[in-house]
Amino acid sequence: MAERLELNDVAWQRVSKRLIISEYVGAVISAAIFITLGLIFTSLFQSWGIWIVAAVGVITVITMVIIPRRIMAIGYQLRADDLLFRRGILFQRFVAVPYGRMQLVDINRGPLSRMLGLSELKFVTAAASTGVVIPGLREADAEALRDKLVALAETRRAGL
Amino acid sequence: MSDVPPFEPVAPATTASLGGRLADGEWHRLHPASPLLKGGIALIAILGVVIANLRERIIDIFVPRYGYDGDPVDFVVNNGLLGWTLLAIVVVLLALIAGFYFSWRMHTFRITNEVVEVRSGILFRTNRKARLDRIQGINIVRPMFARLFGAAKLEISQAGQDANVQLSYLGSSAADDLRREILRLASGTHETASPQRVAAGAAGETVIERRVHEFLAPELDVDAAAPQSIVKLHLGRLIGSLVLSNNTLILVILAIVAVVWVVVTGEFFVLFFALPMVIGFGSFYVRRFTKSLRYSIAGTPDGIRVGFGLLSTSNETLPPGRIHSVQVSQPLLWRGPGWWEIKVNRASHSSTKGAGGEENTTILPVGDRTDVRRVLELILPELLAPSAGVSEYGPAQDEFRDDAAAHDHGRDVPGNGDRSDRSEALRAIESGLEAKGSSDDGFTNSPRRAAVLRWFSWRRNGFAITPGSLVLRKGSIWRQLVIVPQPRLQSVSLHQGPLLRMLRLAEVHLHTVSGPISASLGAIDRDDAVKFFDDVAHVAVSAAQSDTSHRWRAGEQPA
Numbered sequence: 001m002a003e004r005l006e007l008n009d010v011a012w013q014r015v016s017k018r019l020i021i022s023e024y025v026g027a028v029i030s031a032a033i034f035i036t037l038g039l040i041f042t043s044l045f046q047s048w049g050i051w052i053v054a055a056v057g058v059i060t061v062i063t064m065v066i067i068p069r070r071i072m073a074i075g076y077q078l079r080a081d082d083l084l085f086r087r088g089i090l091f092q093r094f095v096a097v098p099y100g101r102m103q104l105v106d107i108n109r110g111p112l113s114r115m116l117g118l119s120e121l122k123f124v125t126a127a128a129s130t131g132v133v134i135p136g137l138r139e140a141d142a143e144a145l146r147d148k149l150v151a152l153a154e155t156r157r158a159g160l
Numbered sequence: 161m162s163d164v165p166p167f168e169p170v171a172p173a174t175t176a177s178l179g180g181r182l183a184d185g186e187w188h189r190l191h192p193a194s195p196l197l198k199g200g201i202a203l204i205a206i207l208g209v210v211i212a213n214l215r216e217r218i219i220d221i222f223v224p225r226y227g228y229d230g231d232p233v234d235f236v237v238n239n240g241l242l243g244w245t246l247l248a249i250v251v252v253l254l255a256l257i258a259g260f261y262f263s264w265r266m267h268t269f270r271i272t273n274e275v276v277e278v279r280s281g282i283l284f285r286t287n288r289k290a291r292l293d294r295i296q297g298i299n300i301v302r303p304m305f306a307r308l309f310g311a312a313k314l315e316i317s318q319a320g321q322d323a324n325v326q327l328s329y330l331g332s333s334a335a336d337d338l339r340r341e342i343l344r345l346a347s348g349t350h351e352t353a354s355p356q357r358v359a360a361g362a363a364g365e366t367v368i369e370r371r372v373h374e375f376l377a378p379e380l381d382v383d384a385a386a387p388q389s390i391v392k393l394h395l396g397r398l399i400g401s402l403v404l405s406n407n408t409l410i411l412v413i414l415a416i417v418a419v420v421w422v423v424v425t426g427e428f429f430v431l432f433f434a435l436p437m438v439i440g441f442g443s444f445y446v447r448r449f450t451k452s453l454r455y456s457i458a459g460t461p462d463g464i465r466v467g468f469g470l471l472s473t474s475n476e477t478l479p480p481g482r483i484h485s486v487q488v489s490q491p492l493l494w495r496g497p498g499w500w501e502i503k504v505n506r507a508s509h510s511s512t513k514g515a516g517g518e519e520n521t522t523i524l525p526v527g528d529r530t531d532v533r534r535v536l537e538l539i540l541p542e543l544l545a546p547s548a549g550v551s552e553y554g555p556a557q558d559e560f561r562d563d564a565a566a567h568d569h570g571r572d573v574p575g576n577g578d579r580s581d582r583s584e585a586l587r588a589i590e591s592g593l594e595a596k597g598s599s600d601d602g603f604t605n606s607p608r609r610a611a612v613l614r615w616f617s618w619r620r621n622g623f624a625i626t627p628g629s630l631v632l633r634k635g636s637i638w639r640q641l642v643i644v645p646q647p648r649l650q651s652v653s654l655h656q657g658p659l660l661r662m663l664r665l666a667e668v669h670l671h672t673v674s675g676p677i678s679a680s681l682g683a684i685d686r687d688d689a690v691k692f693f694d695d696v697a698h699v700a701v702s703a704a705q706s707d708t709s710h711r712w713r714a715g716e717q718p719a
Contacts, residue, residue: 005656005666007690081701090658096697097651100704126319126507127650127671129678158704159481160294160319160507160648160673 005092010084012075018116019136023067025112031060076134081156083123083149085132095132100158101125105146109139121145126160182334183271183341187279190267194329195260197306203256210249214242269327271338273345276316276325290318290325292346293710296508297463298339299476299520302332307473314338317508319673324508339477343462346479348711389456389467390538391524391531397499398452401526402445404493411441452525459538461713466523476520481709482506483539484648484672485679486523488532488593489640500532500593501525504539505675521676529593536589540629540645588624592633592641596620603633604692609663610683623668623681623692628703630670630696632681642679644670646703654693656686668692 034056042049069089077084082098106122113119119142123132137145182188191197259282267280275289297317306312312335313328330338402408414437418430453470460477467475484505494500502524524535588602597605597620605622606614614621617636624631630649632642655667660682666689670679684692708714 004661005654005686005690007694082697084697092654092656094654094693095651096653096693096700098697098701098704100701101650125650125671126673128674129669129671130651130653132651156701156705158647158707159710160296160484 015136099152100156102153304471319507348714393455486643487677647707649700
């Protein structure tokens with residue numbers, strides 16, 4: 001397979017490794033729910049239901065293997081005039097957003113991320129398809145990044 | 161709490177009559193006939209229905225013919241309640257009329273140098289302020305009924321859902337004056353207000369003559385520059401474009417399927433679906449036809465004006481820099497006559513439907529190559545801008561910014577454009593429209609291996625960076641060309657999935673505000689794509705910083 005996409009001269013900032021824990025917990029919880037449902041279905045109705053349980057198990061294992069690589073593939077960089085963001089291993093996506101295009105910045109925290117002290121930062125422009133969401137930032141980092149982005153956007157403000 | 165705006169006008173608001181300056185920062189009222197035009201028709205209709213129903217009964221009172229069973233009107237008539245019922249109806253109507261009157265009294269607006277402000281509502285008051293430099297367009301709509309009264313609806317479009325400011329209704333010529341004044345204030349020009357224009361028509365004209373004159377004139381705003389439409393949409397071409405549209409293609413295919421079905425199976429029940437289909441397609445054709453009648457597009461100092469409509473007319477001014485992306489496309493059957501359609505993405509969502517019954521996004525319903533070129537020159541003056549260092553972003557970037565800024569200030573671009581650059585940008589567009597694609601046509605096209613994904617179009621599937629714009633060319637059967645003005649670009653992204661990776665290809669998306677156009681280009685060489693991504697990221701920043709179109713005439717010197 002041919003090599004992956006890579007941009008020149010970019011020093012990527014990576015997200016916190018603690019996000020891996022949070023993703024693991026999420027994967028385990030959803031796997032547990034599906035396996036329980038599958039087992040109940042198997043014991044009450046059909047014996048072939050066990051194959052569903054097996055499939056869920058295999059998918060979970062694959063997800064578990066991929067999670068660390070997927071998390072470490074997320075990166076961002078604050079360049080002089082724009083924010084660069086990347087994510088994805090198999091389906092790679094790179095986005096460049098000029099700071100002046102910022103309409104607002106959101107910081108979200110789920111219950112699990114809050115326990116781990118993580119936040120998710122969402123950068124919103126006038127285009128719905130921009131879709132820059134940086135997960136797994138430490139709370140202090142997320143707030144510092146938000147303030148920095150707002151300040152940068154203020155100095156480079158542009159119209160729509 | 162101290163900054164809550166006063167809910168009652170301090171000074172008595174004046175009525176928006178014909179003449180009189182409306183954009184003077186004072187509070188004004190709408191046209192006195194507004195309540196009638198907005199809801200009065202419904203009241204008249206209710207009254208009409210009641211009378212029409214009772215009329216039969218009134219006749220029946222004198223000529224009784226048959227018994228009444230279960231009809232409320234019969235009950236009323238039988239029990240001698242006719243008088244009471246009529247009284248109740250009259251009371252309700254009077255209450256409604258009073259409500260309309262008060263809502264008109266309480267509905268006031270003012271235009272200052274910074275904002276448009278509207279206050280309305282009787283019990284629940286609303287107060288809406290809209291910044292002038294964020295205006296996305298001003299639409300003047302004249303529904304047929306309102307036109308008879310010489311009234312017009314003014315709609316100021318703003319970015320966002322349900323964010324428009326509607327002033328319905330104003331006097332017809334007052335609406336034109338008001339639009340010109342708002343645009344003048346919004347443009348940031350130093351030019352002072354033009355002296356009050358003498359009312360259209362000679363003083364000796366009677367009211368009726370003036371109405372007739374207004375009704376027949378396509379455009380009331382006679383003093384705006386270049387009111388002549390640059391495109392003539394002939395009736396024949398309009399009908400032809402409808403006959404050859406993609407819908408016709410679908411209709412023909414459906415008809416063939418139906419005929420084959422009937423012949424093969426001998427069952428005729430398929431024909432039951434024919435009626436709703438005929439109605440559906442018929443209404444599409446009729447709507448599109450009537451909406452595109454009397455189409456006109458012209459340039460004014462404050463942007464492009466697009467008008468259409470025969471009985472109910474609509475006529476919208478889009479200030480410069482309010483068009484976020486442009487798509488020139490050609491349905492399959494239009495290839496023979498060589499017709500094209502132009503659509504745009506805009507930040508605002510007008511409540512008034514445009515040509516073709518869609519949102520106001522179709523700028524040119526149908527036109528040939530010359531029309532396309534004229535319209536593009538009008539809506540994308542930056543295509544003709546002089547440029548420096550478009551291909552090298554490093555050292556030449558500052559120079560590029562200055563030039564872009566200088567161009568944005570001067571609207572008379574064609575005069576100061578550099579010949580070679582202009583021909584370069586135009587050549588890119590021209591070859592973008594019809595060329596089969598080659599290695600030296602100004603576009604960076606897909607490599608041969610992309611033919612796996614783009615069977616017919618890989619030769620012409622490509623992109624180009626022209627001064628001021630980004631151009632994407634795609635499609636060989638359904639040809640299209642997408643142009644994104646650089647200062648309007650919100651962000652850019654680069655994608656690659658497993659299939660594209662195996663073929664060493666990638667995909668680039670240019671993000672603009674949402675609309676009918678999505679500016680994306682798939683299956684281009686990965687190194688080209690990475691370079692394009694980098695280049696676009698650079699020009700997006702520099703173009704946004706040098707953009708002054710939110711106050712598009714601020715750079716002009718006072719005359």
